[in-house]
Amino acid sequence: MSTLESIVIIGAGHTGGRAAEALRGAGFAGRVVLVGEESHLPYERPPLSKELLAGTMELEKVTLNPESYYDENNIQLLLGISAQEIELGLGRVRLSDDTDVAFDKLMIATGGRVRRLACPGADLHGVYYIRDINDTLLLRPELRDGVRVAVIGGGFIGLEVAATARRRGCHVTVIELADQVLARVADPAVGALVADIHHAEGVHIVTGASVERIEGDAEVAEVICTDGETLEVDVVVVGIGILPNQEIAAEAGIACGPKGTQGGIKVDEFGHTSAANVYAAGDVAFHYNPILKRHLRLESWGNAQNSAIAVARNMVLDPVAYAEVPWFWSDQFDLNLQVAGAPETWDRLVVRGDPAAKKGIVFYMTGDRVVGATAFNQGREMRFLKKLVETGAPVDDSALADEGKRLRDIAG
Amino acid sequence: MAAHLVAKTSEIAEDEAKKVIIGDQHVAVFNLGGEFYATDDICTHAYASLSEGYIEDGCVECPLHAGRFDIKTGKAQGVPVTEDIKTFPVRVDGDNVYVEI
Numbered sequence: 001m002s003t004l005e006s007i008v009i010i011g012a013g014h015t016g017g018r019a020a021e022a023l024r025g026a027g028f029a030g031r032v033v034l035v036g037e038e039s040h041l042p043y044e045r046p047p048l049s050k051e052l053l054a055g056t057m058e059l060e061k062v063t064l065n066p067e068s069y070y071d072e073n074n075i076q077l078l079l080g081i082s083a084q085e086i087e088l089g090l091g092r093v094r095l096s097d098d099t100d101v102a103f104d105k106l107m108i109a110t111g112g113r114v115r116r117l118a119c120p121g122a123d124l125h126g127v128y129y130i131r132d133i134n135d136t137l138l139l140r141p142e143l144r145d146g147v148r149v150a151v152i153g154g155g156f157i158g159l160e161v162a163a164t165a166r167r168r169g170c171h172v173t174v175i176e177l178a179d180q181v182l183a184r185v186a187d188p189a190v191g192a193l194v195a196d197i198h199h200a201e202g203v204h205i206v207t208g209a210s211v212e213r214i215e216g217d218a219e220v221a222e223v224i225c226t227d228g229e230t231l232e233v234d235v236v237v238v239g240i241g242i243l244p245n246q247e248i249a250a251e252a253g254i255a256c257g258p259k260g261t262q263g264g265i266k267v268d269e270f271g272h273t274s275a276a277n278v279y280a281a282g283d284v285a286f287h288y289n290p291i292l293k294r295h296l297r298l299e300s301w302g303n304a305q306n307s308a309i310a311v312a313r314n315m316v317l318d319p320v321a322y323a324e325v326p327w328f329w330s331d332q333f334d335l336n337l338q339v340a341g342a343p344e345t346w347d348r349l350v351v352r353g354d355p356a357a358k359k360g361i362v363f364y365m366t367g368d369r370v371v372g373a374t375a376f377n378q379g380r381e382m383r384f385l386k387k388l389v390e391t392g393a394p395v396d397d398s399a400l401a402d403e404g405k406r407l408r409d410i411a412g
Numbered sequence: 413m414a415a416h417l418v419a420k421t422s423e424i425a426e427d428e429a430k431k432v433i434i435g436d437q438h439v440a441v442f443n444l445g446g447e448f449y450a451t452d453d454i455c456t457h458a459y460a461s462l463s464e465g466y467i468e469d470g471c472v473e474c475p476l477h478a479g480r481f482d483i484k485t486g487k488a489q490g491v492p493v494t495e496d497i498k499t500f501p502v503r504v505d506g507d508n509v510y511v512e513i
Contacts, residue, residue, distance in 0.1 A: 018491065044492075051459065065494075301477070305492060329476065336460075336476065379475025380466040 005030040007315060008093055008101055010083040010248065011109035014301070015282030015308040017042025017064040019107055020075045022312035032075045033101050035093070037082040040133050041067060046301050048136040049160040049239075050331050054167060055140060059133070083110075086252040088275055105315050108249055108265055108273070108280040109308065112242030112299065117152060121214030127236045130157060142235045145169030150223045150233045152211055154181030156330045157239035159194065162203050163332040165237075173204040173231055175223070180207055184241075185328065185339060187346070190362050190374050193355050194337065201333050242299060244284045254278060257286035257295060264297040269321035271311030281311040290323040291390050296342060302327040325386040334358065334377075340385040341372030350397045353378070361385070361400075368394040384411040415503060415510040421448070422507060429472070431463035434513050439500060441509060442483050444470055448502045449483045450511045456488065456495035 007023060009016045012034045020034050020042075036042070043062040051057035060066075070077050078095070085094040092102045114129045116122065128139045143149065147170045151158045154176030162172045174181065180191035181198075195205050209227040214220050214236060223231045244264040246256045255266045255274035264286030271279045271287065280287075282304045286297045298307075303326065310322035326342040335358050346364040353360025355376040364372035370388040375381055384407040388395065393412060399405050418432045424443040431453050432439050438453035440463035451472075453463050460476035467473075471480045471489060479493030486499040501512040 021491070047458070056459075309491065379460070380464055380473070382475070382478070383466060383473070 005104045006033070006102060007031065007105045007107065008033045008035065008103035009107045009109055010035050010086075010093060011111055011245075011282070011284075012036025012038065012042050012077065012079060013109065013111050013282070014042060014044050014064070014304040015109040015111065016107075018305050018308035019109060019281060019312040020070075021065070021073075022309040023316060024073045024075070026313045026316050028316040030104075033078060033103075034070075034075055035078045035081055035083050035095065035101070037080070038132055038134075039080045041065070041070075041077070041079070043133065044301065045131075045304075048133065049130050049157050050164060052133070052136050053130075053140055053143070053161065053164045062133070083248055086248055086254075086278070088252050088254075088278070091277075103277075105277045106279065107271075107311065107315065108254075108278065108284060109282045110245035110248060111283040112244045114238070115241045115243055117211065117214075117238045117240065119211050119213050121216060121220070122238075124214055124216045124220045125218055126216065126220035126234065127214065127238060129238050130161060131242070139235075139237065143168045143170055146171070147234045148232060149173070149235045149237060150175060150231050151237045151239065152223075153239040153241070154178070154191075154195075154205065154207070155184060155239060155241070156182070156328070158237070159198065159332050160330055161237050161239060162198060163201070166198075166201055166203055167333070170235075171204075172202075173206060173233075174198070175209055175211060175225060176205065176207045177210045178207065181205060185342075186374055187349055187362070187364065189349060190355075193362075193376070194332070194335070196356065197333060197335055197358065242283065244286075244297060246284055249273065249278075249280065249284075257297065262286070262297055266295065267311075269323060270314045270319040271307065271322060272314070272319075279311050279315055281307040285311075287322065289326070290321050291325055292342065296326070298326055298342070300326065300328045302329075325389045327382065327386060329379075336377050336379055338375045338379060338382050338385075339372065340375075340382060341370075341389040343372040346371055350400045352401050353403055363388075363400050365397065368396070370395060370400070381407050384408050387411040413501075413512045415512050417508055418450075418511045419509045420507050421504060421509055424448070424509075427467040429463040429465070429467065431461055432511070434511065437513055439511055439513070440472070441502070441511060442467065442472065444483060448504055448509050450500040450502045451481065451483060451486055452498040452500075455479060455481075455493065456497055457493045462497070 180188040182191040215222040265280040329338040350363040373385040440453040480489035486497040
């Protein structure tokens, strides 16, 4: 490869930042240009709904690297600039400042944007979302002692915001459309365990309901739910998922997954899109996972980091498949919740330890195989949980449930 | 620097760790093959207790994000951890384990 080759990365979030770093780590000496819509240096998003929102973490701590790192490693940062169009035939990207940047290879790491609430009153002042640093910094001063907060959506983001707000003394109600919280990522029984932990902390949870409308005179005042419940509120925080920023790829004729929240830019196990020399990674990539033997899109810290590294290396070295068991985690109150796998179906659960007491594991079983697991304050077991899912080795329910038997031995 | 009695040697099994708090300092005390070492207990990347991490090949893996540190030197082993973890001298006297802070 000529050292003059030029790689452009669209998106300077966690994935874009790690990808640029990995290109240099792999010995790539050509030009690296990182284009990002936000004005911030590449950063990790997990603290946005937790430590940064709580005010217990400094802003600098969320960034991957200081600005000097990019200078020292000759990574050109174009921040506050968005990519407008990929001109595949010309090998260049047109930017929002009316310039363009040429590439030999391109990585699309455009991530996602929040799904917005569409009901009447959704545009009132006092309705917040969390996706980037600015969102968190706007919301943070509102979460004061005694403030009444409605959180729309009982997924990871919603529950993390609920926990943070509660710890700051807010009165918090979570409104979840499904019959249980965490419906997208967990069995209802696991969702119920997490809901109970929130109940014990004084969070009010309404399930099976959505927001019909928000009332208020410029400022939010009331949330009216579809089940008739009316909540008096000062602040509304919406966490109802993200939509992949795939349009720039689709408009260039690059294959994408089905529309909607799944969607995403379709890539193979190496991160390669349908277009030559164009790759995608992170939240936006609808990628083939060789372990699960299907395409999926993941919105997780682990995928943002590890797909970035794997795909960036594939752009400059001999390709190696990105093949990892999906891994999610969340912190809520004193609970660290970690999930291995992304099972679509399972036929039963096996419980180890006492998840209700915030120390245990719930296994998702299909036949004699572990297809997923949710760990409550059991971070050190994650590597074995991932291994069990990856190998699909036959295991006994009784062994999994027996805390006297070490998972490292069961996982082999 | 003062020596603080933090554990009995029998208290911490091989490839296990114990968390102790000395003043404001959270410390993880590790047993690596019968030798004892101590580091800051809080990961340099995010707020997590390394004493709850998985120990293998002389490294501790953070239970939150799987960042790894060399227990003897405190050296960060790569993404996502870039900042080394602080280490503290350890002295074993009989079956008493002391950490100097």
